[in-house]
Amino acid sequence: MELIENLKKKLDGANRRIVFTEGPDPRILEATARIVAEGLMTPILIGNVDEVKSAAQKGGFDIGDTEIIDPATYPEMDSMVEKMVELRRGKMTAEQCRDALAKGNYFGTMLVKLGKADCLLGGATYSTADTVRPALQLIKTKPGNSIVSSCFILVREKDGKEETIAMGDCAINISPNEDQLVEIAQETAKCARTFGLDPKVAFLSFSTHGSAKDDSVTKMQNAVAKAKEAMPDTPVDGEMQFDAAVSPTVGQLKFPGSPVAGYANTFIFPDVNAGNIGYKIAQRLGGFDAYGPILLGLNAQINDLSRGCNADEVYTMAIITAAL
Numbered sequence: 001m002e003l004i005e006n007l008k009k010k011l012d013g014a015n016r017r018i019v020f021t022e023g024p025d026p027r028i029l030e031a032t033a034r035i036v037a038e039g040l041m042t043p044i045l046i047g048n049v050d051e052v053k054s055a056a057q058k059g060g061f062d063i064g065d066t067e068i069i070d071p072a073t074y075p076e077m078d079s080m081v082e083k084m085v086e087l088r089r090g091k092m093t094a095e096q097c098r099d100a101l102a103k104g105n106y107f108g109t110m111l112v113k114l115g116k117a118d119c120l121l122g123g124a125t126y127s128t129a130d131t132v133r134p135a136l137q138l139i140k141t142k143p144g145n146s147i148v149s150s151c152f153i154l155v156r157e158k159d160g161k162e163e164t165i166a167m168g169d170c171a172i173n174i175s176p177n178e179d180q181l182v183e184i185a186q187e188t189a190k191c192a193r194t195f196g197l198d199p200k201v202a203f204l205s206f207s208t209h210g211s212a213k214d215d216s217v218t219k220m221q222n223a224v225a226k227a228k229e230a231m232p233d234t235p236v237d238g239e240m241q242f243d244a245a246v247s248p249t250v251g252q253l254k255f256p257g258s259p260v261a262g263y264a265n266t267f268i269f270p271d272v273n274a275g276n277i278g279y280k281i282a283q284r285l286g287g288f289d290a291y292g293p294i295l296l297g298l299n300a301q302i303n304d305l306s307r308g309c310n311a312d313e314v315y316t317m318a319i320i321t322a323a324l
Contacts, residue, residue, distance in 0.1 A: 002162050003155055003195060004316060007323040008040060016041040016322040019111050021104035021122035021131075023047030023068060024055045028124055030311035031318060033061040041322045044069060044117055046104040071107040080110050087113070087138055100134075109134040112300050119321045123305035124314065128171060132295065135302040145297040147180055149173055150304075151188040152279045152292035153195050153320075166192040166199065166266045167282070170275035171293035171304070181223035182230050185268045187296035189234050192266050194324055202245035202264035203227070203238030204274065208254040210239075216270055223268075235259045242267075242278075291320055 020028045023045030029052070032043045045052055045068045052068045071077070077098070084097040084106075092100070100106040105126050111117045122131045132148060141148060151168035168188035173180060181203070189199040203224045207217040220239035227236045237260035244254040244261050251262025269275035283290040293304050303321040305314060 003153075003164060004319055006196065007319050008038075010323045011040050011319065014041075014322075016119065017044060017117040018042070018318055018322050019044045019046065019108040019117045019120040019122075020318075021046050021108040021120065021126065022124045023052040023104070025124045026055060026059045026061075027309060027311045027314050029056045029059055029061040029063060031314035032063050032066060034311075034315050035318060036064045036066060037062070040319065043067075043318075044108075044111065046071065046108050048072070069107075069111075071102050071104070074107075077101065080107075080114070083114065084110060084138065105130050106134045106138075109138050109302065112302070113138045119301040119303075119324075121303050121305060121314070121318055121321045123303075123307065124309060125307060127307070128293070128304050131302065131304040132172065135295065135298055139298050139300050139302060141297050142299050145183060145187075147173060147176075147183060148295055148297045149176075149180075149184045149187055150293035150295050151191050152290050153191070153294065154279065154282050154286075154288035154290050156286065156288045164195055164197055164265070165282075165288075166195070166197060167275060167279045168266075168268060168296070169272060170269065170279045171272065172295070174272045176271065178219055178223040178226060181220070181268060181270075182227045183297070185223075185227050185236065185266075186231060188268065189231065189266055191294055191296055191324070197265055199234055199266040200260045200264050201227070201231070201234060201236040201266045201268060202240055202260050203236070203268045203270075204242055204245065204278075205239035205270060206241060208240045208244045208261075209258075211254070220270055237261060238268075240264075291316060294320060294324070 024047045049068045056063050081097045149169040150171040169184045192199040203220045205220045224238040237258045244251045245264040248262035255261035282288045301324045
């Protein structure tokens with residue numbers, strides 16, 4: 001796939017270090033073996049050393065001399081606990097921090113925080129909340145960002161070419177307000193550019209250009225006005241229905257003169273219900289491959305896997321995580 005091949009080129013010579021929080025998982029090990037064979041990045045596996053090596057041998061995965069770190073025997077645990085207590089600022093005791101760091105999600109996140117790794121990929125066995133929570137508590141949001149959001153990059157072959165679109169927020173913020181929607185749009189557009197898209201941002205609704213009245217419509221209208229101000233160099237418009245966003249005929253009929261209607265490639269949903277349903281419809285019925293959720297707005301790249309992922313998805317998400 002062209003998109004992934006372009007990201008691989010970005011990794012050439014970058015020597016990015018990526019933490020996998022679930023080292024013994026066969027899907028992680030299969031992806032790690034492939035990453036090592038291709039020399040794409042430097043994996044760090046979290047887990048009991050003997051257990052990880054045994055699982056790799058059992059699965060026939062050659063992980064070479066990949067670093068495996070067991071939180072139970074980590075020699076710098078005391079200083080890590082001390083740093084986490086400082087980060088949590090009275091919200092967690094040293095004992096609570098030590099208990100949390102016994103788990104791969106917190107331990108791996110602290111490796112990134114301490115600069116011992118560049119990025120992290122987890123969630124093969126953890127929930128999204130268990131991947132995002134340590135990131136929020138320890139990595140925290142970038143200056144100027146008030147929330148962590150997410151987007152999915154969706155890719156399919158169409159007429160012999162790759163078609164790529166971006167959708168946000170589909171996983172994190174249940175009911176974002178106007179200002180949060182603007183932030184989601186800004187971060188999703190940035191992410192879209194990383195994947196080679198020239199973002200044309202549509203704020204989606206069941207209404208197009210005032211065709212219906214509702215508080216949710218007003219929210220999207222106000223968010224559009226604020227987004228246009230915040231993103232003057234990016235085409236942004238709305239509120240609009242999905243057909244108006246993607247069909248030039250429908251778009252110009254329902255929203256004449258809009259620079260986005262009919263040509264959108266970056267979609268901002270009013271809430272996580274719509275976003276989650278929307279990307280899964282595109283994936284299951286539209287024939288798109290869905291990559292994500294890609295977490296946006298953090299000080300370091302932390303990404304989440306679906307617990308139903310396979311080794312190919314781990315491999316691809318590792319490339320995306322390391323390349324962002």
